[in-house]
Amino acid sequence: MKYKNIILSCMGVVVLGVGGGYIMQRQHHATSSVSSTSSSRASESSQKVDLPDTAKADNATLILVNKQHVLDHELDFEKSEMNGIQYSQEIDGPLRKFLNDAKKAGHPATLVSGYRSKKYQEQVLNENVQQNINNGMTESEAKKATHAVIQTPGASEHQTGLAVDVMTDEYWKQYHQLESDSDKTEGQKWLIKHAPDYGFVLRYPKSEAAKKSTGIDYESWHFRYVGVENAKYMTKHKLTLEEYDDLIQGQSTK
Template sequence: MKSKIIKSVLWSLFAFFAVLSLFLLFVVGDHSKTSQASKSSQTKASTSKVTKKADLPKVSSSAWELVLVNRDNVTAEMNPEISYVNGVAVDARIAENVTNFLAAAQAIDASEHLISGYRSVAYQEGLFNSYVSQEMAADPSLTQEQAETKVKTYSQPAGASEHQTGLAIDMSTVDSLNESDTTVASQVQALAPEYGFVLRFPKGKSASTGVDYEDWHYRYVGVESAKYMTKHHLTLEEYVALLKENNQ
């Protein structure tokens, strides 16, 4: 009788440890798979970041041609060395690019011409204030603040306009914003990167730039950067942020 009891206890212990072993095998195995999947996911993420970094042009976010001037980056007078292209002042370092870009645009439509280039901070202040006065005159119900908010959708306060960099130009077939033939404008915008320029305020990007679409405002950023920005539909704000994220 005693022997039967001992055998029963031994069989119970054997069964218990067998079940315990199977349980541990299942749990450890599942954890191992999860761990491996996690490592695989991390590796893919790391590889993705490396690919993204490798895909970027080898330029620095602090390069002179990528200087960011907007309402979040108000800048004092920059005093660039000036050259004139068809009577319009631009940073001397991009004069040749402007000349070649203008010639290419005129090959599309002979009426393409430069409208504006470098502006001093003082000039921009006067221009901005004149626009505010015009808006208030057109709509007397507007307060000063409301008029300024409206003007900021198409012009910038002193220190916030990139025209003071000498790297921005306004170029169109007409002297009015967004009134050029859309087919001509799109063709000019498409060839701009070949000369180092991007359309600075594209459609659908006002949340990034703070400015509505402008068909005539081009910004020099360098050929390599211009082609990358255009290919990936990036504004200058987005491009500079991307370079910084990748420690460039």
């Protein structure tokens, strides 16, 4: 399925050319609340292997942001930048190594999106509503359509600076679109397979169980930094961050 694209830049200014931070992407789906399936799957997984030492409720890299866990303020963190795109300084080393190793493996990739402020997310949402109205929708229809494909301000984990959208050049340079079928390319397959080695997880996996847990459709490009130990554990046990958070919270109350 093809999706209509929104042209963005991390600083709110469109910059022509990929090297200058040119961004074209489909925003996250804002959907229903986390299912109880998360808790049951998480409970089953907790009995297989002890959680990593870094799986702690106070580990800032594991912060959960979604429709049920909204950030009502900007987080205070140092930022790094790559090709005009900002992200948390904490992930600068792992991200650069991830991309460099992908290139060495014959799969060069592009950082498409990183940090987005709450204010900028609101701008994106409002502009999409207006675009829908301009295309003939009523205001009510426009808002409904927008909320179906764009996260509301404070609910996007891009606000943490720990989430990045990364697309293999094999797909990005041809289509300039963030689409799930990019996973048919060898480059995106490499990124998805090796992301945990650098501390990243594919945040919205390809399964009905994952969709019920996150409330968001499969996204083959959206990676979230959680640290190597956590990433490998989550991937091994096929846990979303929502499910992993359930495990951690359960452990902290024992």
